[in-house]
Amino acid sequence: MVGETISTALAEVRAIYSELNRRTMQRHCRARTECCQFQLTGLTPHLTKGEALLAAKALRATGRKELPETDDGACPLLKRETGKCLIYADRPFGCRTHFCAVAGGPYARKEVIDLIRRLEDLDVRLKGDGPRKIISAVTAALAELH
Numbered sequence: 001m002v003g004e005t006i007s008t009a010l011a012e013v014r015a016i017y018s019e020l021n022r023r024t025m026q027r028h029c030r031a032r033t034e035c036c037q038f039q040l041t042g043l044t045p046h047l048t049k050g051e052a053l054l055a056a057k058a059l060r061a062t063g064r065k066e067l068p069e070t071d072d073g074a075c076p077l078l079k080r081e082t083g084k085c086l087i088y089a090d091r092p093f094g095c096r097t098h099f100c101a102v103a104g105g106p107y108a109r110k111e112v113i114d115l116i117r118r119l120e121d122l123d124v125r126l127k128g129d130g131p132r133k134i135i136s137a138v139t140a141a142l143a144e145l146h
């Protein structure tokens with residue numbers, strides 16, 4: 001990886017997520033996982049490369065080498081047996097700022113635009129292709145991590 005090690009990239013993504021958590025906007029994710037049901041919401045998170053690498057690393061930490069195979073249209077990172085996100089602490093930005101009415105609705109883009117820019121800048125430095133749908137983004141990141 002040219003110009004940026006994976007470890008510094010992951011640290012930058014985690015710093016961005018931490019900054020989001022410190023913002024005063026009130027959001028209360030209750031882990032109801034309704035936003036993880038892509039087949040119902042019609043919406044799928046898109047990940048920049050740094051986010052995808054962090055998600056892939058977190059998935060590896062669960063002992064998995066690949067995304068679980070699924071055919072129900074929900075996020076493959078949603079553990080069916082427990083109804084919980086496999087990588088909740090490292091879940092992507094879109095999963096934190098989404099459209100969930102229960103959690104308080106979506107952030108206005110202007111509220112988080114600086115953080116989006118940081119993720120986009122990191123994507124460029126990592127030679128990413130811009131935000132990609134979660135499955136293809138994490139699949140590519142897993143291949144890159146080896």
Ligand code: SF4
Nearest residue numbers: 036075077078085095
């Ligand atoms: S990464 Fe986790 S929080 Fe995000 S959609 Fe998938 S299961 Fe849900």
